[in-house]
Amino acid sequence: MKIINHRLYKDDKTSLYREGNPNIGPPIDPPKFLIIHYTAGSTVEGAIATLTSPKDNSPTAHLVIGRDGSITQLVPFNCNGYHAGGTSTWRDFKNMNLYSIGIELDNAGYYDQKVGEKWKSSFGKLYDPADVFEFACGGHLAWHRYTPIQLDALNQVSKLLLNTYPIQEVLGHQDVLKTKSDPGPAFPMETLRQQLFSPPAVSFSIGEAEEKVEWPLAEPEHKNTRHRASQSRRG
Ligand SMILES: [Zn+2]
Numbered sequence: 015m016k017i018i019n020h021r022l023y024k025d026d027k028t029s030l031y032r033e034g035n036p037n038i039g040p041p042i043d044p045p046k047f048l049i050i051h052y053t054a055g056s057t058v059e060g061a062i063a064t065l066t067s068p069k070d071n072s073p074t075a076h077l078v079i080g081r082d083g084s085i086t087q088l089v090p091f092n093c094n095g096y097h098a099g100g101t102s103t104w105r106d107f108k109n110m111n112l113y114s115i116g117i118e119l120d121n122a123g124y125y126d127q128k129v130g131e132k133w134k135s136s137f138g139k140l141y142d143p144a145d146v147f148e149f150a151c152g153g154h155l156a157w158h159r160y161t162p163i164q165l166d167a168l169n170q171v172s173k174l175l176l177n178t179y180p181i182q183e184v185l186g187h188q189d190v191l192k193t194k195s196d197p198g199p200a201f202p203m204e205t206l207r208q209q210l211f212s213p214p215a216v217s218f219s220i221g222e223a224e225e226k227v228e229w230p231l232a233e234p235e236h237k238n239t240r241h242r243a244s245q246s247r248r249g
Pocket residue numbers: 050051052097187194196
């Protein structure tokens with residue numbers, strides 16, 4: 015993927031930007047934060063319809079990532095996406111819409127009720143237990159799992175955004191607005207933060223390791239030698 019003029023393209027130059035969103039706000043300063051959301055809906059197209067609704071004060075977001083890893087951009091990265099809420103705050107920042115890129119993940123959100131073996135979503139659809147993360151939190155009993163391919167797409171696009179904009183932190187909507195519970199406990203926030211911000215571990219292939227690194231098996235010999243030397247000095 016690449017970003018040209020604040021819009022996302024696949025490597026083959028296919029545009030991932032969907033034209034026609036009436037909810038795009040005015041330009042913002044270069045974004046400092048990524049804010050992760052869940053859509054709390056049943057389909058990615060339903061979420062996109064809501065986020066591009068022409069109704070007054072409709073929320074929107076920069077990106078929507080489907081459960082199949084598909085990415086759709088609805089707002090240029092240099093424009094206000096109205097995804098975080100005007101009263102959102104983080105550290106000294108107020109109205110996080112002015113400082114962030116909003117990323118929506120297609121996910122049903124929380125579950126409060128079981129029907130037989132299945133979990134019933136807030137919009138009445140039933141989900142298999144295999145898709146549900148049972149963890150009581152914030153007044154809810156369980157949460158929709160994210161898919162590995164969806165999280166991989168999020169990781170890839172987040173790395174590209176970090177390379178393009180002065181992104182300092184990745185936050186959840188729940189971090190910046192206390193009334194929100196997305197992306198919730200099923201989202202692996204710490205893993206994503208480590209993948210994006212921790213320096214990569216130094217790793218060598220075996221052949222390189224033999225050349226460049228003193229092999230650990232030799233270590234006790236050195237220690238014993240030093241130990242004996244210090245003993246003899248004392249003695
Ligand atoms: Zn949200």
